[in-house]
Amino acid sequence: MKLLNYAGQMLCDAVYPRECCGCGRLSDRTGRHLCWSCFSQIELLHSDLCELCGNPLTGSATSAFVCGYCRKRKPAYDCARSAAKFTGVVREMLHAFKYKDALWQSADLVDLMQGALTAQFDYQAIDVVMPVPLFKTRFRERSYNQSYVLARELARRIERGVDGRSLQRIRHTDTQTHYNATQRKKNISGAFAVVRSEWIRGRTILLVDDVMTTGATLSECATELKRCGALRVYAISVARR
Ligand SMILES: [Zn+2]
Ligand SMILES: [Zn+2]
Structure with missing residues (x-):
C-alpha cells in the first residue's frame, strides 16, 4: 500500500x-x-571532520585529525561521513521519512548523501551499496526499511548494485535514543550476521543509514562484514546527531 x-x-x-x-x-x-x-x-558537514567517523571538530583543523572517541575505540569501518547536521528541515524530513511514510522525499535526501559521497570518498572503488538492515518484526511494523529506500536510490545514481539481503539483523535491539556511547555499543553487539559471505568477500562496501549518532550501529555492521572478508567498509548517512 x-x-x-x-x-x-x-x-x-x-x-x-x-x-x-x-x-x-x-x-x-x-x-x-x-x-x-x-x-x-542546510548546514553541511564538509570540513574539519574526524578522518575516521566524520565527527565535526569545534573550531577548525589545520591538518587531518582523529577525534577522541575514535582514538579511544577505533571504529570497524574505514571511513564514515554524514552529509548534514541533524537540525532544522533535515531533521523534520528525516522524521517524516522514517515514521510517516514520506518516501517521496528520498530524492532530496539522496541529493545530500550523493554530494557528500562524491566530495569525500573515492566512490569509484565501491563495489556494492548496502542498507543497515532492520529486524524482521520492525520491518513488518513499518513495512519498509528507510535505509534501503535511500541505498537503492543512491546505488542507482552511482551505477552500482544494492544488496539488501547479504547482511541481516538477527535480533531485536532496543531503540538507542536514550543510551550513551557505551550502552549503544553493548545494545547493538552481535545484532548483525552475514548470510551470503560469497557476496561480501574481497569487496568494498558502502553502508547506508539515515541518521548517525555515535556510529555504533555502523561499526557493528562493519565488524561483521569484515569478519566475512569485506575488503573495505565505508559508511554514509544523511545526517549526524
Ligand atoms: Zn572520530
Ligand atoms: Zn523552501
Whole structure:
C-alpha cells in the first residue's frame, strides 16, 4: 500500500508542482521537495571532520585529525561521513521519512548523501551499496526499511548494485535514543550476521543509514562484514546527531 502511495505521489509530482517541505512555497528545484533557498540553508558537514567517523571538530583543523572517541575505540569501518547536521528541515524530513511514510522525499535526501559521497570518498572503488538492515518484526511494523529506500536510490545514481539481503539483523535491539556511547555499543553487539559471505568477500562496501549518532550501529555492521572478508567498509548517512 505504501508503495502504491509512493507511485501515486510520483505521478502527481509529474503533473503538479510540489510545495517545499521547508517554507511551503512552490519548489523551484525540478522534481524536488525542497526549494533552492531552503536547500542552500542546510548546514553541511564538509570540513574539519574526524578522518575516521566524520565527527565535526569545534573550531577548525589545520591538518587531518582523529577525534577522541575514535582514538579511544577505533571504529570497524574505514571511513564514515554524514552529509548534514541533524537540525532544522533535515531533521523534520528525516522524521517524516522514517515514521510517516514520506518516501517521496528520498530524492532530496539522496541529493545530500550523493554530494557528500562524491566530495569525500573515492566512490569509484565501491563495489556494492548496502542498507543497515532492520529486524524482521520492525520491518513488518513499518513495512519498509528507510535505509534501503535511500541505498537503492543512491546505488542507482552511482551505477552500482544494492544488496539488501547479504547482511541481516538477527535480533531485536532496543531503540538507542536514550543510551550513551557505551550502552549503544553493548545494545547493538552481535545484532548483525552475514548470510551470503560469497557476496561480501574481497569487496568494498558502502553502508547506508539515515541518521548517525555515535556510529555504533555502523561499526557493528562493519565488524561483521569484515569478519566475512569485506575488503573495505565505508559508511554514509544523511545526517549526524
Ligand atoms: Zn523552501
Ligand atoms: Zn572520530
